[in-house]
Amino acid sequence: MAFENILIEDQNGLTTVTINRPDKLNALNKATIKELSEAFTQLENDDTTRVIILTGSGTKSFVAGADISEFADFDEEQGTALAATGHDILFNLIENLRKPVIAAVNGFALGGGLELAMACHFRIASDNSKMGLPEVTLGLIPGYGGTQRLPQLVGKGKAMEMILSATMLTADEALQWGLVNQVVPQEQLLETVSGIAQKIAKNAPLALSKAIETVNAGFNKDSDGFMTEVRAFGYCFATEDFKEGTTAFLEKRKPSFNGK
Known part of the structure; x- marks a missing residue:
């Protein structure tokens, strides 16, 4: 699989998908969402892949959000289509994928980035991670499942607080709130996630x-x-x-x- 915005690495049944737009802090644009959709669809049907790890390139950002420049001039119809397409081809795809998907959150996971992490089956974060849904500061609401998945993970009240105040959580706060399963030092993140993935991969x-x-x-x-x-x-x-x-x-x- 050859892509422009993501990297794929296979090793002993574990496949790591890395969003590789470091100059944009790995922000999601249409092209990246399309590539991720194609990659996950292919990996779901790849018999050699047992577990998928999703992460971002570098140490600063998992995904810093959506690429705002792509939709700053959208109207209501275009905005509705943007959210619907994202749900259909990527976020719901990952949530319902037949193979386990672990988010290795390495740095900022904001807006669409946090929504992408929440679509994964569970999350491990590095200690420098920051997570939030800041859409209301742009005159928007989360549009890629954030209003639905966040309450499932942290409860309605905490989700309301986080979304309405646009609060950004530290990794330790995200752990306390149940948004992530573990917090580990940045340099140990992929090793830790790979260890968990290997345990999963041994099962049926x-x-x-x-x-x-x-x-x-x-x-x-x-x-x-x-x-x-x-x-x-x-x-x-x-x-x-x-x-x-x-x-x-x-x-x-x-x-x-x-x-x-």
Whole structure:
């Protein structure tokens, strides 16, 4: 996969996707969103990829927000289309991807950058990270899922405070609020995330996929999370991975899953 704005690195079943616009603090523009969409779609169908790590280039910024210059003169119809397209081709895609996606937040994650991190299945942050949704200072609201995903992570009251005041959180505050799972020194970020990803990658791919689907169903008002769990649980019994996992357990050996 060859891209202009992102880098892809594969290593032992782990694929790192790096947003590479350091001169713009990795801000999201249309081209980068399109490339990310194409990359995640391809990786979802790549049998060699077990876990995906999403990060930004350098040590200053994960994604510093959307590229405001691209939409500063938009009208209502164009703004609506901008948000709808982003939801469709990237943010919802990542949230519902069949493979685990971990955000390695290295520095600023603001606006669309924080929304991108929140679309990932969980987040690990470097100690120099700063996170916020400053859209109201531009006369906007978060448009890439921030008003929906942030309350799920930190609760309605804290989300309201953060969005309405445009408060920027430090990494430690984000950890305290439940926005990130861990905070580590900048130089240890990718090593820490890779270690977690390696643990995940050892598990059954189809079970991981169904676990993601089921947890997400619990936050979807149009889904019955419990029934989704029941069906997904039953589905796993028909997989080769289930047979391998239970056989390996009984034989007191490590399983070797093939994702079937």
